[in-house]
Amino acid sequence: MSAPAQAVQTGGFETLARQLAAYLTPDDIAAIRRAYAYGERAHSGQQRQTGEPYIAHPLAVATILADLHVDAATMCAALLHDVIEDTTATSAEVSEQFGEEVAALVDAVTKLTQIRFETREQAQAANFRKMMLAVAGDLRVMLIKLADRLHNMRTLRHLSADKRRRIARETLDIYAPIAARFGMHTLCKELEDLGFAALYPLRYRVLDEALRRARGNRHDLVGKIETTLRHRLDEAGLQYRLVSREKHLYSVYQKMREDHLSLSEVYDVYALRVVMDTVDACYRALGVVHNTFKPVPQRFKDYIAIPKTNGYQSLHTALFTPYGVPAEIQIRTEEMDLVANDGVAAHWRYKNPDGSGSRAEQRAREWLHGLLELQRNAGDPQEFLDSVKWDLFPDEVYVFTPRGQILALPTGATAVDFAYAVHSDIGNRCVAARVNRRLVPLSTVLESGATVEIITARTTTPHPSWLSFVVTGKARAAIRHFLKHVDHAQAIALGRRLLELELSRLGTPMAQVPEQNVAGLLREFSAKAMDDLLEEVGLGKRLAVVVATHLVSGTPPATERRPRSGLRRALARVAPRWLVGKDARHTPLAIKGTEGLVVSYGKCCRPIPGDPVRGYVSVGRGVVIHVDDCPSAKDFAKQPDKWLDVEWQPASDSRFPVDIRVEIEDQRGQLATLAATISDMDCNIASVQIANRDGIHAVATFTLEVRDRVHLARIMKRLRTIKSVRRIIRKRG
Incomplete structure (x- = not known):
């Protein structure tokens, strides 16, 4: 050097x-x-x-x-x-x-x-x-x-x-x-x-220049407001420090972009901060400020009583002023001002008497502790990242438990998010919620100030649909973690059923398969245990017919040792009749709608019990059920090895979604009449869409949850008795 x-x-x-x-x-x-x-x-x-x-x-x-x-x-x-x-x-x-x-x-x-x-x-x-x-x-x-x-x-x-x-x-x-x-x-x-x-x-240069041009005029207005406030605070005999702050450029840009505002419409570019020596003095200063200028309704926030999740504390209020420009005021103590600027680093400047450090440091440690819980529940790194992103930099709502404890949640949080924030076990077992003593759905979005009570049941488990409305990383990770374990068990159960079905067709029950054949199969597929292999069969990653053939014969898997024509002959023994003729051996897989996540139903055709159906083995999804005349059958006809014969098994406790299209005369109250009629038939309406066709007629599309084809037929027959109904059809695709 x-x-x-x-x-x-x-x-x-x-x-x-x-x-x-x-x-x-x-x-x-x-x-x-x-x-x-x-x-x-x-x-x-x-x-x-x-x-x-x-x-x-x-x-x-x-x-x-x-x-x-x-x-x-x-x-x-x-x-x-x-x-x-x-x-x-x-x-x-x-x-x-x-x-x-x-x-x-x-x-x-x-x-x-x-x-x-x-x-x-x-x-x-x-x-x-x-x-x-x-x-x-x-x-x-x-x-x-x-x-x-x-x-x-x-x-x-x-x-x-x-x-x-x-x-x-x-x-x-x-x-x-x-x-x-x-x-x-x-x-x-x-x-x-x-x-x-x-x-x-x-964008930076343009916005920076625009702010420079606007700065002079706005600075003068803020100066007038500051002079007025100083006079009134002095009259009240308060000790204070009054400073002005300018919103930083990126924050202005974000506000303009998210709220679709011009620069002139962003009125909080400049704000005044009143720094006091005690919390009591902060509230006294607030009274002086509100007596000087009228506050803007719904804009007052008390972050002193209810701090933000990162430890930030301050009183925020917006004021109408006689100068044509609203003013934003922040009121806080010196300690709060230090924490607001330095956050966790304020620990070294300010020590609590009990040695616990600043509130910001405590909140940061709580958040980091939550990350460890997310890590345990997250199945993969991308899932962990997605969960953490929900928790970074959130706008917040503040809600109360029935005992008065305050919980901070991101804006848009639902009752399920609240349940998981209280405890993971509460979230996993929640069935309903009361908000301000009123029963509400679990998907209800919470507002600040609400008191939330969660109703639980021992037999309840998380539902996949919850992932569509929860917003907190903790809730999302916990639900996914639970469903993955359920998925695993259900996939094993389905894989066992599929394999036993194929073994019965080959005339060798599972109990009669030689142990050396099982050990050889596990080595061949690099599986640690039979459950791992069964899970792959249940999820459609391996064909049950190939695994069954190998178990019986003890030879290498058919996909590796047989030519293509040989595989087709093997599959012919289990393929659906519509593919290989009437002489094929035929033992359908029984389904009843309660198999869980590894048996699903095609949204393209909405099969319900009573419909003639087929099962398609989809990699990663298990078996997907389609009706016989579904257009997907043509798309998958070139993959006969992926189709299974299935049949419905009675199950009175299951409901299945189905779409119907109802053409009606466009009259007042007709939608309510239709909905009431459907409800009287012991049927839930999952969704409804209505469109005006020509000013005289309208088309209502309902997604109903029915037991079977007979139940659907009764509903449609009852709807046809309504005078305004012109036509009803079951929608396909």
């Missing part, structure tokens, strides 16, 4: 040392100085793409963290965070020089640094899961990573355009939301603005 460059770096550390002297001991600063010297030697000869010596980057990361007043171990790890990955230094060496705590932090950050996000859609879900689980062990790991990302974003201009866009996208999708979730809004805002500028440079 040249003498001038070395002098610059030394001067840089002295600037950092002066920052550290404000809150760390001389011994701590000496240890941090040693870490800097070690990092400088390790990175000697390396350069950033900016042309600076590489040590400039760790020094900048440490300087960002010094503004947050982090502890000495975090500062040392920040200065050393690249030495293991980019130099010959080892973790053992760092541990020996600076202790196990610093070495563990450096090692964890090194693992995070090796993570790359390729695209927004993919986001390398497996690596994202590793990152979040690593952070769950120590919040300081993410603080270093966020500071590292911030400095990289500040120097992004030195990279190629493609790299700039990729890094900006992952910053906006992953790192900025995590910073917000940790309550670190100051850092989050800068990450968002830098990412916005790199990803959409033209």
Whole structure:
């Protein structure tokens, strides 16, 4: 390193040392100085793409963290965070020089640094899961990573355009939301603005220029409001600090895009913040503010009494002013202001008397603890990523348990989300809900202030349809986890039935199959146990006829040893009559509608008991039932090995969806008459659509849940007795 460059770096550390002297001991600063010297030697000869010596980057990361007043171990790890990955230094060496705590932090950050996000859609879900689980062990790991990302974003201009866009996208999708979730809004805002500028440079410049032009006029108006408020607060004898803030550029852009607003319609670009010394003074200041300007209805939010999930606390209100511009006011204490800006990092500036740390830190740890539960329930990395994304940066509603406990849920959360937020067992067994003492469906979207009570039953289990309306990651992961286990058991049961059916056709019951044949089959298919093979048969991944033939003969699987014509002859023994003629041996698979997720019914033809049906073996879905004359039969005719004969088995407790089309005279009240008639026939209406055809006639399409064809015929016969009904048909396809 040249003498001038070395002098610059030394001067840089002295600037950092002066920052550290404000809150760390001389011994701590000496240890941090040693870490800097070690990092400088390790990175000697390396350069950033900016042309600076590489040590400039760790020094900048440490300087960002010094503004947050982090502890000495975090500062040392920040200065050393690249030495293991980019130099010959080892973790053992760092541990020996600076202790196990610093070495563990450096090692964890090194693992995070090796993570790359390729695209927004993919986001390398497996690596994202590793990152979040690593952070769950120590919040300081993410603080270093966020500071590292911030400095990289500040120097992004030195990279190629493609790299700039990729890094900006992952910053906006992953790192900025995590910073917000940790309550670190100051850092989050800068990450968002830098990412916005790199990803959409033209939009950034246009919006920035528009804000500059509007700033003068709006600033004058805010100044008048500020002067009025200062006068009234002084009259009330309150001690306060009044500051104005401007909404950062990316936040303005998001609001304009999501709410379809022009810049002039975004009235909260500027806001005033009143900082008080106590919580009591905050509410007194609110009274003064509301006596000065009339509040906008429905815009007051008390985040002091009910903090946000990331620990944020403040009073928010919007005011009508005589200057033609509404004003947004935030009122909070000094501690709340610190937490609002620094989030979990406020832990080092403010310690609760009980040593528990800031509220933001407590909330962040609760969220990270929830990630561990998601990890246990998530079946694969992509599912884990999808679940976490629901929980990053949510708008929130606040609801109460019957005992008065407050729960924060994302906007759009339903009664099922609430049930899982209380406890996973409550969610798995919920059957209904009461909102403000009124019975409501489980899909009901909750509103702030509601009191929610969940009704459970021991025999109830999660339903796949819940996935269509739950919004929290915890609920989604828990439902999927349960259904996968149910899926597994049902697939094994169906696979056993299919295999026993084929074995009976070959004249060899399962109990008579030689054990060596079973062992040979498992080896051939690389299956650990018979249940694994049965599951593959039930899900359609392996043909039951091939497995049965091998079990009986003990020879290699038919698909591997027989020519195509031989396989066809083998399949002819079990193929449906309509494919191979009347002489084929024919023992249908009995179905009754209660087989679960591995037996499903084609939406193309909506089969119901009484319809002549066939089963199609679909990979991953098990057996899909179609009516005989379904158009799908023609599409699958070239795959005779995938079709099974099936027959209905009586089951009085099952209901099946079916579509009917009713042409009626367009008169007032006719839809209600039709619905009442259907309900009288012990039939549930799943959905209804109505369309006016010519001003005189209308067409109503109902999806009904019926027991069988006889039940449907009775309903249609009853509907034909209504005078306004002109025609009824059962819809197909």
